[in-house]
Each structure stands twice: as structure tokens, then as C-alpha cells.
Amino acid sequence: MCSIAFINGQFMTIDKAYVNIEDRGYQFGDGVYEVVYVYEGVPFALEDHLERFFNSLNSVKIQTDYTKQDIEQIIYDGLKEANLKYAEIYFQITRGTSRRTHTFPEKVSSNFVLNIQPGVNPPTELWEKGASVSLAKDIRWSRCDIKSLNLLPNVLAKQEARDNGYFESVLYRDGYIIEGSSTNIFIVENNQIYTYPANSHILGGITRKHIISLAESINIKVNQIPFTVEQLYHANEVFLTGTYIEVLPVTKVNSEIINNGLVGPITKKLNEEYKKWINNECGLSAIKIS
Numbered sequence: 001m002c003s004i005a006f007i008n009g010q011f012m013t014i015d016k017a018y019v020n021i022e023d024r025g026y027q028f029g030d031g032v033y034e035v036v037y038v039y040e041g042v043p044f045a046l047e048d049h050l051e052r053f054f055n056s057l058n059s060v061k062i063q064t065d066y067t068k069q070d071i072e073q074i075i076y077d078g079l080k081e082a083n084l085k086y087a088e089i090y091f092q093i094t095r096g097t098s099r100r101t102h103t104f105p106e107k108v109s110s111n112f113v114l115n116i117q118p119g120v121n122p123p124t125e126l127w128e129k130g131a132s133v134s135l136a137k138d139i140r141w142s143r144c145d146i147k148s149l150n151l152l153p154n155v156l157a158k159q160e161a162r163d164n165g166y167f168e169s170v171l172y173r174d175g176y177i178i179e180g181s182s183t184n185i186f187i188v189e190n191n192q193i194y195t196y197p198a199n200s201h202i203l204g205g206i207t208r209k210h211i212i213s214l215a216e217s218i219n220i221k222v223n224q225i226p227f228t229v230e231q232l233y234h235a236n237e238v239f240l241t242g243t244y245i246e247v248l249p250v251t252k253v254n255s256e257i258i259n260n261g262l263v264g265p266i267t268k269k270l271n272e273e274y275k276k277w278i279n280n281e282c283g284l285s286a287i288k289i290s
């Protein structure tokens, strides 16, 4: 069992994995990325992640010779090599390596890097007790639908939250709640769910998409419309979604306690349904890496 990296065609151990200091990802954040979780040796929702990855590449006009099938193959080969059943896969493509200049370099190939490491233990205690979030002004650009390497505003917001004892930072703009620094956010009001619409102000989370269809499949109405900071403070339930945290209940927003500090029934149900879904896709019935 080990961590493994893949750079432009070759597998290697992570300590041997380097890129050139003139890689445009390093100098400009000129690239896009994805994070996929692996359960029981099977990458969950890989198709969705690959689709979003290629949409991000198209949006920033980065070309690559790698196809979705190539990346899928690299992932399966890498998982076999690393022999990991519960793992986190990170991959990115940057515009390539060239002398630093803002304009796109000519005749330069993009750089593909991927690494596979043991998954980070899930936040089980927070799933049971609920997490706390603080609020921060959304100072990001207006193409947050692109999963770009430029994450400085997200990093600063998350760190400020952690420094103040909160798990996540939730971003707001013009009085409306947008999303978390690395998560999407939902509220429950009168047994209906509300979440910001998937436009260019948020990253359209893969988990968000699955939770919306799961909720609808059990007849819970989902309203993809903006909700206000005030609605968040007074919501019956609040939860976050993301690849790593899955469905994470929120029981505190700044100093305001949500649902008397208890995990609400709709959040609990969706969490259970989501776990069942992962199990179906990646559990004993799924094809496994030998």
C-alpha cells in the first residue's frame, strides 16, 4: 500500500514527483483539477468528475491529448500499483511549461499530473454531532463554475474559519448565501430544500447534483434558488455537501445554533441514502481492483 504519482506518462513515488518551476500552474494557477474518492477500490462518480474536468479545460482553452478513457485507465492502473482500497485521487492539467509571460505559449504541450494517496478518515464525529460554519464575504471571480487552480480566496476563507474554531467558511454575496469554501450548502425550510442555483457563482458539486436527485427521488422538493443570510440563521436544518465530507450536518452558524444543536431528520435521511448509493456503486457488487 503506497502513495503514487503520475506525471506526463510515467508512474513514480510521490517523493520523486516534480514539475518544472516554469509550469504555468505554479506561476499563474493556469490549470484545472479534480478530486475523486475511492471506496472499496472503486472510484466513485468518476464519469461525473471527468465530465466536469473536460468542461473546465474547455472553459479555459487548455488542450490535452489525454482522453477521458486515458485518464480512467491511468486511475485504474495507479490504484492497482498503489494497492489502495480507500483513496483520494487528485489530478490536474496546466497549460504547460514555458518562460513566464501572460499570453498563451505557442507549441507547448499541457502538463498532466495525478496522485493517489490513502483517503483521509471521514469526519464521523461531525456527521453525528454536526459541524459549525462561519460566514465570509465572497471575494472570488465570476467563473466559480470552473474548477480552477486559483483557490487563494477559498484558502484564506477556510483558514479564517479554522482559526476561529469553525469547520467551514460559508461565502455570501449581496446578502445571499453562495457556497462553502470547498463545499456546497443546503438549507431545509418547511420540509423543502433550498440551494444556490448551479450558475457561474458556484462550483456545481458532483455531490450536490447527486443529493438533489436523491432528495427528489424520495419526494422532497428541492428549490435551486438563492436564499439569504437571514434564512440560513433561521433554517430548520443546514447541511454541506462535498466529495470528501459527503453530507455533513451543520448545527451552528456563527454563534447561532441550528435545530437546537441536533442533526435534523432530512439531513440524516439524505446522509443514509447517499451512503447507500456509494455502497451500491462501490460496494461488494461493484467490480473491484484485484
Ligand SMILES: Cc1ncc(COP(=O)(O)O)c(C=O)c1O
Pocket (backbone or CB within 6 Å): 154, 179, 180, 181, 182, 183, 184, 202, 203, 204, 205, 206, 207, 208, 241, 242, 243, 244
Ligand atoms: C468551491 C467548491 N464548492 C463545492 C465543492 C463540492 O464539489 P464536489 O461535490 O464535486 O466535491 C468543492 C469541492 O472541491 C469546491 O471546491
